[in-house]
Amino acid sequence: MNLVIRKREKSLGWGVLVVYLVALALALFVCALLLTLSGKSGMGGLAILFRAAFGQGYSLLDSLVKAIPIFLCALGVALSFRMQVWNIGAEGQFALGAVGATWAALTFSGLPGFALMPLMFLCAMACGGAWGLLPAALRLRLGVSEIISSLMLNYIGILLLEYLVFGFWKDPASFGFPMTAEFSSGGQIARIAPGVLGKLHWGLLACPIAGVAYSVFLSRTRLGFELAACGEGERVARYAQLPYAFLVFLVMGLGGALAGLAGSIEISATVGRLQPTVMVGYGYTAIVVAWLARLRPWGIAFTAYLLAAFRVGAEVMQLEMQVPAAIGPIMEGLILLCVLAGQFFLTYSVSLGRAPKPEAACPGGNGAEEARP
Amino acid sequence: MSPELVIALLAAAVQAGTPILFATLGEIISEKAGVLNLGVEGVMALSAFAAFITCHLTGSAWLGLLAGGMAGTLLCGLHSLVCQVFLGNQVVSGLALTLFGVGLATFLGTPYVGQSTEGFAKIALPLLSDLPVLGPIFFRHDVLVYLCYASPVAVWFLLNRTSLGLGLRAAGEMPAAAAAAGLKPQRLRAFGVMAGGFLCGLGGAYLSLAHTHLWTTGLSGGRGWVAVALVIFAFWRPGRAVIGAFLFGSVMAFQLRLQATGTNVPSSLLLMLPYALTVIVLVFSAARARRSGAPAALGVNIEPED
Secondary structure, eight states, X not given: OEEEEEEOSSOOTTHHHHHHHHHHHHHHHHHHHHHHHTTSOHHXXXXXXXHHHHSOHHHHHHHHHHHHHHHHHHHHHHHHHHTTOOOOOHHHHHHHHHHHHHHHHHHTTXXXXXXXXXXXXXXXXXXHHHHHHHHHHHHHHHOOOHHHHHXXXXXXXXXXXXHHHHTTTOOTTSTTXXXXXOOOGGGSOOBSOHHHHTTOBGGGGHHHHHHHHHHXXXXXXXXXXXXXXXXXXXXXXXXXXXXXXXXXXXXXXHHHHHHHHXXXXXXXXXXXXXXXXXXXXXXXXXHHHHHHTTTOHHHHHHHHHHHHXXXXXXXXXHHHHXXXXXXXXXXXXXXXXXXXXXXXXXXXXXXXXXXXXXXXXOSSOGGGGOOOO | OOHHHHHHHHHHHXXXXXXXXXXXXXXXXXXXXXXXXXXXXHHHHHHHHHHHHHHHHHOOHHHHHHHHHHHHHHHHHHHHIXXXXXXOOHHHHHHHHHHHHHHHHHHHHGGGTTOBOOOOOEEEOTTGGGSTTHHHHHSEEEHHHHHHHHHHHHHHHHHHHSHHHHHHHHHHHOHHHHHHTTOOHHHHHHHXXXXXXXXXXXXXXXXXXXXXXXXXXXXXXXXXXXXXXXXXXXXXXXHHHHHHHHHHHHHHHHHHHHHHHTOSSOHHXXXXXXXXXXXXXXXXXXXXXXXXXXXXXXXXXXXXXX
C-alpha cells in the first residue's frame, strides 16, 4: 500500500471551493498562531479580519475603496500571467501612473474636471504602460528575464516618485513634508455619497469597465484566443506562428496601463496630491490576487475585495491590538503558499492503494518535463 | 581621490559584497538543481533576524550565524515542499516566500528595532594584513568575510567534483534521465534548495551580525533580488559570481560614501544605482547566459508519472 497519485480526468466542481477554503483556513490559523506566540489574542485578530471583510458598514466601504487599485492592478498582472509572462512590476507601474497623473494635474490645473480628468488618466496610462513595455522590450530584444527587470523597475519607479516629491514638485507650503500641492478641484475624483457611502469614490466605475473589457477581450476577440494559446509557452506559440512578440508587448503595455490607471485613481481620489505614502504595496497584493483567482475576472473581483478587507483588518489590528503592520504581507504570503500547495489537489487525485502495473514501461517519460501552467 | 580613500572604499566594497556573494552562491546551487528560488530576499530578511535575535539572547555570534543558516534552510524547505511535493509554480511560490519572509522578519523584529548586538569583530590576519594595499582591502575584516573567500571554491568543488554535485546538476538538466540512472531527482532538488537556503541564510546573518550590528527593518534592502540577477550574470558559475558580487559591493559602498559626504545629488537618485545597475548587468549578460549556462529544466517541476 502506498500513495497513488493520478491526474484527474474531470474537474473537481464544487470541490475547488473546499480546497480553497481549507487553504485559506490553514493560512489564517498559522497567522493566529503567530499572533498568540507574540502575546496577542489570535482569535481577536481573526475576529477583526472578518469584521473588516463582512462586518460593519464603515470597514466594508473601506475595504471596497482599497479593492479598487488592487483589482485594476491584478487584471493587468493576470493578463501577462495568462501567457506565462511574469510581470511583477505592477507596483512600479502604479508609481509611474501616479507620477504621470500628477504631472498632468499640476501642469493643467486650470482645466475643468471633464477635460483634466481624462488627461490625467491618459498620462497615467501612458507612463505606466511605458514602464511595462520596458521589461517587454528587454526580454524580446536581449533576452533579459522580465521577472527581475520588472521587479527592479519597481524600486526605481518608487525612488523616481520620491525624487520628484522631495525635489521640484514639493509644495512650498507643506512645512517640509514630502508632498506636492493639492490638485485643483478638477483633478480630484469626488466621493459618490460622502454621508452614506463614506470614502467610496467614483473611481469604482473603472472596475466594471476594465473587468468587462478584460473578459470580452479574452473570450470574444481573436487576439484574446491567441493570447490564451500562448499560455502553453513560447516555443509552442512560435511553432504555431502566433504573433508572440506582439502579444508580449501588448500584455505588458496593457498591464502597465491598468496599473498606471490604478495609481492615478488612487492619488486623485484618496489624497488629492502626490506623496510617497501612497505606495503601500498594492502592486504586490495584485500578484497574490491574480494567482488566487486563477486569472479569472470574477475571481479577481472577489479576491481583490477579500485581500483588501484583510488589509483593512490588519490596519485595525495595528490600531486596536498594537500588532505590527507586517501581519498583512505575512498573511498574503501564507495564503498564497497554502493555495499553491492546495492547487495540487485540483489537478491530481491522491488515494491509498496499490499502484497499477504499467502495461508497458513508457520510455523517456516526456510528460515529466511539461511546464504546469 | 586620495589612495587612502580608494583603499577604504575597496575594503567597504568587499564587506558589502560578502552577503551578496553568499546569497548568489546559494541561488546557484538551487538553480543548478533545477529550482528557481525567487524567495532569496525573504530568506535573507528572516535569517538576518534569526541571527540577530540568537546572538542578542545568547551572546554567541557563532550560534547566531548557525541560526541564520538554519532559518534559511527552513524557509527554503517550505519552498521545496510547495514546489517538489505539491508541484506549485516556482515563480509564484518564490514571490510568496519573499512576502512571507520579509513580513515575518519585520513582524518579529518590531520590538527590537534599534537594538544592537555584539556580532563578529574584525580580525586582522597576521602577516597578510600587513601587505601594502591588499592587506587593508582584503585581510582586515571579520571572520565571515574570510569564510566568504573560501565559499566559491567550496561550491565549485561541490558542483563539479563530487558525485552529489553531479546528481544535483542532473536533476537540474534532465530529471527524467537522472531518475532512469537510479538517482532520486526529487530528493536531490530538495537538498539543493535547502543547501542553497543555508548559504542565503549566511548572507542574511552577515547583514545583522557583521554589517550593521543592529536590527532595523528592511535590512535586506533588495540584496536578495540582486543575487537572483547575479546568478544569470555569473552564467551559473561560482567564479563569475565573485566578480558580480564585488561589482555590486563597490557600487553600494560608493553610494554610501557619497551620501555620507553629503553631495548635492539627491539621495533617491543614489539609491537607484544598484537597481539600475542590476538591469544593466543583465542587459550585457542575458544573451550569452541564454546560450550557455542555464540548466535545461530550470523552473520546471517533476510531475509524477501516471
